[in-house]
Amino acid sequence: MAKELIKGNVAMAEAAIRAGLEAYFGYPITPQTEVLEHLAKRMPELGRAFVQAESEVAAINMVYGAACTGVRVMTSSSSPGVSLMQEGLSYIAGTEVPAVMINVMRGGPGLGNIAPAQSDYHQAVRGGGHGDYHPIVLAPASVQEAIDLTVLSFDLAEKYRNLVFVLADGSVGQMMEPAELPEMRPVVRQDYDWAIRGRGENSRPKRILTSIYINPLDEEIANLRMLNTWYQIKQNEIRFKEYYLDDAEYLVVGFGTAGRVALSAVRKFRANGVKVGLLRPITVSPFPDEILSLLAGRMKGILVVEMSQGQMLDDVLIAVGRQSPVHFYGRPGGVVPFPEDVEREINRMIVSDSKLVTDPRKAWLDRALAKI
Amino acid sequence: MVTLVKPENMVFSRPQAFTETSTHYCPGCTHGTAHRLIAETLMEMNIVDRTIGVAPVGCSVFAYNYFDTDFVEAAHGRAPAMATGIKRVLPDRCVFTYQGDGDLASIGMAEIMHAAGRGENITVIFLNNAIYGMTGGQMAPTTLPGQRTTSSPNGRDVELSGFPLRMSEMIAKMDGASYVVRRSLHDPANIRKAKKAIRTAFETQMRGLGFSMVELLSTCPTNWGINPVDSCQWVEDHMIPVYPLGDYKISLSVGDLRL
Structure with a gap:
């Protein structure tokens, strides 16, 4: 199919439809609402289920119900709404049914603002709800990647009976750029041996889907x-x-929009012959810790760039250990860094002479506070 | 096992829509009665194989163990939302929730009201025993004025804790609700009326006529601290005056049903 100019939120919604989305349940919240609006029009005309729920709490529990039937089901929201969904997400995880959620992150905490942010990283990759569970978290940096990862999210959810989040931010959701949508896949209802659809004409044995195991040993x-x-x-x-x-001596690590901005800065250094490279995690959960650990041994410095106070930074520090100095640059609260900001931070890393940084977040905070 | 009753003389047995599992309910509790009425209804309508139940959080959290139908277990209060998700992708199945008054009238207030408001084509069986059972007898939104519970130890003080919520009356006001009635399980005559209402509710759903709910006044001898026989009398003396039995909403199309 040809490329078209398309908005990130609309692109993810349409990609989900073409991946065989059978049911969507959501609630309006900026900067995600175009996902809901697009599906409000498209799902009924395709004869598929769409409900604008009374709350995010209800929306995720509708997703939970539909997920138990083994159809492709999704919701979408933005940070405060995702917080409300944590109950249902934990139940979905505990019941081991597949479901997809798109989080178009905005500034927080609290009501925050509606500008792009990455401060739900911990909530997403650490689970967010109660209990032990691990969602798969995919982080797009462009509209095309948002499309591709939305399609992938359904395949992964079904393959592992696991929660999959597409962790976009407000800029990926709101920006328009040329992208190619996939062909429409037919809706296929897999004959899962766990799906709840009634016992059926052959009166197969009953099935139960639950997240309760009253016996702790179970x-x-x-x-x-x-x-x-x-x-x-x-x-x-x-x-x-x-x-x-391949030949990098300095490494920048960033995901989503922060990774994309960092790439512009990295390219500028490369044009001047400075050996800087970029690692942009697509799965922030599971985190690419092995490759990072391997790379860390030969780096003179590693700079983590995030639109938060430094959340992925923790995972980088775990992977890198004391192999090389880790620096941090963050723009929390809904601020998107410019490439020049990242260039300045890369320069700072280069001149810091490979000294280990005890607390990169505190070092960055002190610099940031001094500017206010 | 020795069969004491010849098959031709058997007049009463476990409905086939039940599993062999014994329930965990306290002696004298009416959950078992409500379960049986549902099981009999599903069998009479020949829809056991097409039914998906949604269990709540509360005493009936393990309802899924007792019915021989597919079942899911919802989060506290969210059963109507979960049922919505199931029904929207499987519209020809029979989807019902089974909820207590803490689940439906307190934490699940938004979900039940909006399911009714949407005219969601599901059936809700609502057991109202005016108390939280599973957690050990705390005050519910349905607790009667003056009623002692572990969280209203001096009796429900309406100045402090407000008044009982009448769910059937509230839901009946909504255009989306098609069949909303209140019955009681405290004596045989009322149990027979409850059975008929449950049948009408499931017929409402299977004919695509919209949202149906049967509220069943129920006993909780353990947490009321009253013996089972006196509990039934307590329903009649104290609950029915606050929660009058009756038909609160029967839409024209449901009213035309001849069962």
């Missing part, structure tokens, strides 16, 4: 089973984009 077994699934996901599904890494 819950422990369920937890171990879920963790085992997670290790399969870690083994098979880690994805990242690398730029100029």
